[in-house]
Amino acid sequence: MTILFETGAPVAPATHVLVIGVGHYRHLLKGSGLVGAGPPAEKPLGLKQLSSPSVSAQKVAEWFLTPHMAGAPGFENAVCPLGSIDVLISAHQPVTINTPTGPKAVEPALRQSIQAAFDTWLARLTADAGSVGVLYFCGHGLSDGKDDYLLAEDFGASKNQPWNNAFDISSTFLAIEREVKGSVYFLVDACRDVSKTWRATLAGNPVALVPIDTGKDVVCRSKSRISAVGVGRKAFAPENDVSRFTDALLTALSGCCGVKRPGQATWNVDGQILAAAILEILAHGNKTAKASQFSAQDISGEQIPLVRSSTIPQVKVDVDLTPAAMQAVANFSLRSATHGNFDHDGSKGAFRTSAPRGMYELHAFPKNAQFATVVMSQEELVPPIYTHTITAAP
Amino acid sequence: MPIVFVHGVNNRMGSEYRDNEVARNAYIRAIVGPALGLQPADVKIFNPYWGDEGARPYRDGASMPEEKGETFGGDEDAEVLAAAQTAEVVSANPLKAEGVAESARVDFAHTVELVFAAAMAGATTDEEADALAELYLRAAAYARDNPAPAWLDQASDGNFSDMLLSELEEEEDEEEEFGPGDWLDQLKEGVNRLLNAPADIATDTLLGATRKKINSTASLFIGDVFTYLENRGDGANPGKIVQIVLKALRDAAAAKTASDNKLIVIAHSFGGEIVYDITTHFDPAIEIDVLITVGSQVGLFEELSLFKVSATPPPVAKVQRPNGIKRWINVYDTNDPFSYVVMPVFEGTSDFHYDTGFSALQAHGGYFLQPSFYQRLAARLTQP
Numbered sequence: 001m002t003i004l005f006e007t008g009a010p011v012a013p014a015t016h017v018l019v020i021g022v023g024h025y026r027h028l029l030k031g032s033g034l035v036g037a038g039p040p041a042e043k044p045l046g047l048k049q050l051s052s053p054s055v056s057a058q059k060v061a062e063w064f065l066t067p068h069m070a071g072a073p074g075f076e077n078a079v080c081p082l083g084s085i086d087v088l089i090s091a092h093q094p095v096t097i098n099t100p101t102g103p104k105a106v107e108p109a110l111r112q113s114i115q116a117a118f119d120t121w122l123a124r125l126t127a128d129a130g131s132v133g134v135l136y137f138c139g140h141g142l143s144d145g146k147d148d149y150l151l152a153e154d155f156g157a158s159k160n161q162p163w164n165n166a167f168d169i170s171s172t173f174l175a176i177e178r179e180v181k182g183s184v185y186f187l188v189d190a191c192r193d194v195s196k197t198w199r200a201t202l203a204g205n206p207v208a209l210v211p212i213d214t215g216k217d218v219v220c221r222s223k224s225r226i227s228a229v230g231v232g233r234k235a236f237a238p239e240n241d242v243s244r245f246t247d248a249l250l251t252a253l254s255g256c257c258g259v260k261r262p263g264q265a266t267w268n269v270d271g272q273i274l275a276a277a278i279l280e281i282l283a284h285g286n287k288t289a290k291a292s293q294f295s296a297q298d299i300s301g302e303q304i305p306l307v308r309s310s311t312i313p314q315v316k317v318d319v320d321l322t323p324a325a326m327q328a329v330a331n332f333s334l335r336s337a338t339h340g341n342f343d344h345d346g347s348k349g350a351f352r353t354s355a356p357r358g359m360y361e362l363h364a365f366p367k368n369a370q371f372a373t374v375v376m377s378q379e380e381l382v383p384p385i386y387t388h389t390i391t392a393a394p
Numbered sequence: 395m396p397i398v399f400v401h402g403v404n405n406r407m408g409s410e411y412r413d414n415e416v417a418r419n420a421y422i423r424a425i426v427g428p429a430l431g432l433q434p435a436d437v438k439i440f441n442p443y444w445g446d447e448g449a450r451p452y453r454d455g456a457s458m459p460e461e462k463g464e465t466f467g468g469d470e471d472a473e474v475l476a477a478a479q480t481a482e483v484v485s486a487n488p489l490k491a492e493g494v495a496e497s498a499r500v501d502f503a504h505t506v507e508l509v510f511a512a513a514m515a516g517a518t519t520d521e522e523a524d525a526l527a528e529l530y531l532r533a534a535a536y537a538r539d540n541p542a543p544a545w546l547d548q549a550s551d552g553n554f555s556d557m558l559l560s561e562l563e564e565e566e567d568e569e570e571e572f573g574p575g576d577w578l579d580q581l582k583e584g585v586n587r588l589l590n591a592p593a594d595i596a597t598d599t600l601l602g603a604t605r606k607k608i609n610s611t612a613s614l615f616i617g618d619v620f621t622y623l624e625n626r627g628d629g630a631n632p633g634k635i636v637q638i639v640l641k642a643l644r645d646a647a648a649a650k651t652a653s654d655n656k657l658i659v660i661a662h663s664f665g666g667e668i669v670y671d672i673t674t675h676f677d678p679a680i681e682i683d684v685l686i687t688v689g690s691q692v693g694l695f696e697e698l699s700l701f702k703v704s705a706t707p708p709p710v711a712k713v714q715r716p717n718g719i720k721r722w723i724n725v726y727d728t729n730d731p732f733s734y735v736v737m738p739v740f741e742g743t744s745d746f747h748y749d750t751g752f753s754a755l756q757a758h759g760g761y762f763l764q765p766s767f768y769q770r771l772a773a774r775l776t777q778p
Contacts, residue, residue: 029556029557029560030560032545032548039548040548040549040550040553040557041553042550042552042553043552043553043556044553044556044557045556045574045578046555046556046559046560046574046575046578047556047573047574048560048570048575050570050572051570052570053572138572139572140572140573141572141573142573142574162552189572190572190573191571191572191573191574192573193573193574195574195579196579196582196583197578197579197582228572234571234572234573235571235572235573236569236570236571236572237569237570237572238569238570239569239570243572290569291569
């Protein structure tokens with residue numbers, strides 16, 4: 001594993017992060033000729049090389065690290081500050097990440113390395129009942145219809161054990177509630193397609209990263225599993241860029257969600273709030289996407305925040321006007337006594353901006369009496385997105 | 395461009411009929427349609443089903459000399475039917491070596507053809523069949539352009555489908571998926587059916603299926619023909635089979651538009667005789683731009699003077715092609731004992747031989763099982 005950050009204080013409430021990204025699969029399709037390629041898997045399940053997971057995983061790791069680098073916005077939780085970040089990334093080119101102690105080359109995500117990193121992560125997490133654990137994975141995944149499996153770089157190495165070097169994330173999630181007293185976030189950016197080939201193979205399923213010890217009581221205060229898609233669905237990513245789910249995740253975490261509970265000083269992001277924000281961001285993106293993608297979640301327990309932000313959440317505003325011909329002759333304005341005014345010239349296209357959460361007046365008025373001015377006086381901008389089409393009447 | 399498919403004798407509603415129709419429609423949409431200048435989604439296909447008006451042995455076929463006590467419980471089981479159909483295809487056109495990957499190393503295009511025929515045998519929905527037909531087109535083109543791709547050296551029976559499919563993916567895809575591509579499972583099932591076909595051929599179920607099919611084909615062929623001839627009626631009072639097919643032809647003709655103004659009719663086996671009877675007696679005004687008779691007996695029936703319009707005494711010269719039929723292509727296989735040529739009997743017709751590879755007892759139904767048949771047909775239609 002590659003430790004990007006570690007406080008060195010083993011027993012204290014802290015946030016421990018394990019980031020795994022797998023884009024290079026040495027035995028899967030289209031891998032021949034690449035550095036580190038092995039013999040093709042006997043049952044590659046139609047899975048190919050990926051370019052997005054390494055980019056996505058690196059972005060997630062950097063987001064958690066950012067406050068310790070340049071003081072820029074990123075992970076913020078004063079109650080449970082960053083304790084550690086371990087990273088494993090399998091890419092077609094070596095991956096290096098800048099850390100507070102200098103650049104670090106990242107180790108690949110082989111199954112054995114994932115197990116070792118998970119064991120370390122779990123040990124850190126169980127050392128304090130107030131800690132928060134984050135396990136992020138981006139790469140190939142599939143489902144047997146009941147349980148989900150995630151694939152390490154060396155998946156497909158064995159002809160006789162074709163599903164070796166994957167792990168059962170569903171059972172790992174169930175196991176963790178009996179191991180960790182604090183709070184756990186599983187953020188899984190992978191497909192959950194149900195493979196007939198996989199299902200047709202008996203007694204070959206991969207195991208969990210930790211077995212479910214039913215002799216132990218359930219002790220976890222809060223656990224959230226947010227998946228890029230529901231069972232039977234595919235997750236998508238632009239090539240060589242951040243995936244759709246991870247982009248929504250980072251957008252949500254970077255100030256586009258959060259709730260201020262009574263008496264609290266911070267805007268908090270717990271599992272429910274994060275999952276709802278991701279789903280809404282993905283749904284908004286689906287309007288222009290070739291194929292739709294909707295996240296799924298499994299959340300239970302107390303509302304223990306992953307992020308406690310000192311700044312008010314921002315709302316992405318997306319307002320346009322119909323009929324379309326009126327758009328160019330319109331001016332837009334969002335007005336708030338608290339947050340000021342946000343103005344936009346319609347000739348530059350739809351009104352897209354970012355504004356703090358709150359109550360606003362939304363105005364659309366013509367430049368030269370082409371339509372009647374529209375005023376919407378009680379518009380609540382709630383993170384992550386405010387989207388509306390104003391109808392202009394002559 | 396409306397296309398009417400008129401089936402022949404021995405078709406009765408059930409899984410086999412439905413699955414065959416689904417596969418055939420998909421091949422016509424994906425392969426024949428574009429050859430005629432249409433987008434697959436714009437191809438209008440009419441499938442008049444007249445099997446319920448055919449012969450009905452009143453003791454349910456008890457006179458057939460079938461082994462008593464034999465059960466054919468798998469008749470409606472889609473996988474049994476798919477395996478049986480694959481076994482028929484493989485018996486006619488075997489793999490070129492043991493195993494799919496090894497066969498592909500010997501003859502890649504031939505193996506691709508078999509894999510898709512076996513995969514299509516299991517298709518039960520239009521979506522599945524359309525996708526497989528579209529994939530087949532890309533696979534056939536890929537195999538033609540790459541007769542020995544380098545990846546075949548490392549391919550095994552287990553990963554052949556995966557490797558082939560990964561080569562067929564369209565380059566313009568802007569996004570990658572964190573999971574398998576579509577339709578892989580269907581291709582893998584096709585490979586498995588091919589690998590199991592030699593064993594399947596020997597199973598009781600399939601032997602039973604074959605025996606029953608031979609008996610049933612011969613019996614219902616005779617029965618359906620007699621039933622049609624007895625009940626076809628005349629121009630004033632057409633019989634039910636004529637009514638069903640005639641309605642489809644008229645519906646299809648009505649579906650023509652200014653930009654899509656041709657009517658194509660594909661008639662298999664006895665469907666050819668029905669269409670000939672209609673265009674010469676029941677509704678000579680109907681206009682068919684291209685009639686394709688496949689494995690048909692129109693020439694023989696005319697020689698036997700069995701059509702309503704057949705002249706008595708028989709003519710010395712060749713019979714004129716019906717006025718409403720602008721072009722008539724006849725496809726036959728010399729292995730198919732029920733297929734006949736038309737050129738020696740009719741003026742203005744063309745005969746084309748297509749080798750299904752099937753044995754004499756299987757060839758009659760074999761044309762439409764092989765994707766290459768549709769490619770040959772499409773190529774023929776584009777020629778003047």
